[in-house]
Amino acid sequence: MKLKLGDREIGLDTRQRCEINFISHAHSDHVSRSAKRVICSDETALLVSGRYHIEFEREMPEGFELVPSGHILGSTALLLHSDQGRLLFTGDFSPRDRLFLKGFKPPKAEILILETTFGDPRYNFPDTYEVIKESTDWVRTQLESGRSVTTLGYSLGKAQVLCSMMEKLKFPVYIHGSILKMNSIYSQLGVELRGFIPYAEARKRGYFDNGPFILVSPQKMAVDTLNAKFTGWAMTMQFDTDAAFPLSDHAGFDELMETVRKVDPSVVFTVHGFKEEFAERLRQEGRRAVSLSSHQMKLRDFV
Ligand SMILES: [Zn+2]
Known part of the structure; x- marks a missing residue:
């Protein structure tokens, strides 16, 4: 415009x-x-x-x-x-x-x-902190039962919210390469995010074989995990994922x-x-x- x-x-x-x-x-x-x-x-x-x-x-x-x-x-x-x-x-x-x-x-x-x-x-979205609690609990339950989880969200904005949520769980967190640069700029701007290992490196080093982990990614990746999508559209839409949470920006x-x-x-x-x-x-x-x-x-x- x-x-x-x-x-x-x-x-x-x-x-x-x-x-x-x-x-x-x-x-x-x-x-x-x-x-x-x-x-x-x-x-x-x-x-x-x-x-x-x-x-x-x-x-x-x-x-x-x-x-x-x-x-x-x-x-x-x-x-x-x-x-x-x-x-x-x-x-x-x-x-x-x-x-x-x-x-x-x-x-x-x-x-x-x-x-x-x-x-x-x-x-009309539910309370943000309720959604954060419910989705984090869901991810934790999967991890504790031995399943890894990919949390899906756009690489700028949603991904940093997801990283911030997921780093509180006591499991390894890996990130898609497109999120790495954005996380480092967020950190530069005062949003403290852990230095997560990128997907490609984790794959190369065989980390995916070491037990349950979380992957934060804008898209599904070629690794065996459950998938959870985070978007406001989850209020009405069905996705080809194991779970979807209405966390909207x-x-x-x-x-x-x-x-x-x-x-x-x-x-x-x-x-x-x-x-x-x-x-x-x-x-x-x-x-x-x-x-x-x-x-x-x-x-x-x-x-
Ligand atoms: Zn936007």
């Missing part, structure tokens, strides 16, 4: 290069690889350059403010102060505190651009509603996931709400 401010063009989590690109967090679908002038947090800058090997200059133009959004380390929303009022672009966010992450505290704004990945009432439906109430905007634009359905719900509550489809790239088409 692009935003025209006077004669300036700001890219909001777009893959295209704009005059200035705001990058809310380091997940690949939010990052322009060709961006030269970038607004983002210190943590996101480090994660983006470490993950995608790109160089750019950081900027923080007047009137722009970053608000931590609790999705992954360094993720932020963008709050824009202008003569027409305040505009808040949430990027991906979660209002829940989770281990080393603080939940998003939404500020007030007149215009809200809201990510609605889980904007459907079937996605996004806001659930009620949390999205609560966020809109707290921001209290005069208009809401929804993006991602259940954007049409969520905009309709907001209209039923008497709010002005429009879902943005991918071909409608400019907000000025709506306001």
Whole structure:
């Protein structure tokens, strides 16, 4: 999405290069690889350059403010102060505190651009610490009965939460190679994670034959383990795994509603996931709400 401010063009989590690109967090679908002038947090800058090997200059133009959004380390929303009022672009966010992450505290704004990945009432997530306890207990039970377990989650964000959960169990933890670099940047940024041995090395040294272990990986690997997936979609979907736990890095439906109430905007634009359905719900509550489809790239088409 692009935003025209006077004669300036700001890219909001777009893959295209704009005059200035705001990058809310380091997940690949939010990052322009060709961006030269970038607004983002210190943590996101480090994660983006470490993950995608790109160089750019950081900027923080007047009137722009970053608000931590609790999705992954360094993720932020963008709050824009202008003569027409305040505009808040949430990027991906979660209002829940989770281990080393603080939940998003939404500020007030007149215009809200809201990510609605889980904007459907079937996605109201159970208490995070209940899910952590239940899933960790499940993994421990398998290990104690002699079975190894692969915990499946995206290599940036979810994997570090899983590493942090799994290192508390008294069993060896191995990680997929793609997680290694991200863990080291997390550690550099103050999130203490153990120095886990990568999958390839553990395999080469025959460690998988030494009894039950945990593997943290974004995908199933060629090793005999049970598999447990960690995703918000586990609320409704069946996976080809032995277990699935609804540990999400996004806001659930009620949390999205609560966020809109707290921001209290005069208009809401929804993006991602259940954007049409969520905009309709907001209209039923008497709010002005429009879902943005991918071909409608400019907000000025709506306001
Ligand atoms: Zn994301």
